[in-house]
Amino acid sequence: MRYRPAHVCAQCGEALYLPEFSEWLDSGSARHLWQCDACGYTFETTVQFAAA
Numbered sequence: 001m002r003y004r005p006a007h008v009c010a011q012c013g014e015a016l017y018l019p020e021f022s023e024w025l026d027s028g029s030a031r032h033l034w035q036c037d038a039c040g041y042t043f044e045t046t047v048q049f050a051a052a
């Protein structure tokens with residue numbers, strides 16, 4: 001299985017595949033911390049999952 005880039009670094013355009021750190025906020029959302037390997041830029045995303 002191949003991973004598609006989940007995100008692209010906003011600073012240099014490097015593709016980021018896996019978050020540096022993930023935290024489940026509750027049953028429906030998670031927070032991911034991303035760090036670019038190329039330039040060191042970090043950012044967070046929050047993912048909402050559709051309720052079943």
Ligand SMILES: [Zn+2]
Pocket residue numbers: 009010011012013014036037038039040041
């Ligand atoms: Zn970067």
